[in-house]
Amino acid sequence: MRSILCLSLLLPLTALAAQQEGAPQLQRVDLSVGAQRVLVLPRVVKVAVGDAAIVDVQTLGKDQVLLTGVGEGETTLRVWQAGDQVPSELKLRVARAPIRPEADEEQVTLKLGAQRTLTFAAISRISIGDTEIADVKPVGDRQLTLTAGKQVGSTTLIVWSGEVRKSILVHVVK
Secondary structure (H helix, E strand, C coil), rough: CCEEEEEEECCCCCHHHHCCCCCCCCEEEEEECCEEEECCCEEEEEEEEEECCCEEEEEEECCEEEEECCCCCEEEEEEEECCCCCCCEEEEEEECCCCCCCCCCCEEEECCEEEEEEECCCEEEEEEEECCCCCCCCCCCCEEEEEEECEEEEEEEEEEEEEEEEEEEEEEEE
């Protein structure tokens, strides 16, 4: 995963579900291969992605959806919410473009094969975007070991401490 690069995106799904006459207006979400984005969506009941070879989708409770860019291309995400008859749709596009960190994002750079131990106040859950670039293993309830993987690149590490989520952009270099 990337050293604190998980973007949270609030989407008013009522606007997504509203359709004009003719073709529906789809909101687009752009990702890079290996990048992750958390969508904050209320009352999620079910999600479906058109092509799982492009984007991996996981629900995180009833109010969040985690998207991970897997391969280049475009696909559609359908989101069913409690009380809605018709799913909302998002257009997802994944490109191989380099991942750029956000201004407030933490970053970690490792050489291939290197390890680093990171310490947090508490860890309730962890997720890494691309395990070919970096892997992560918990060490107790406050630390984790980050290991540079088999290839050079960037990915996102997300660490949850209760309801608080921290994203770290991880760069692996030669």
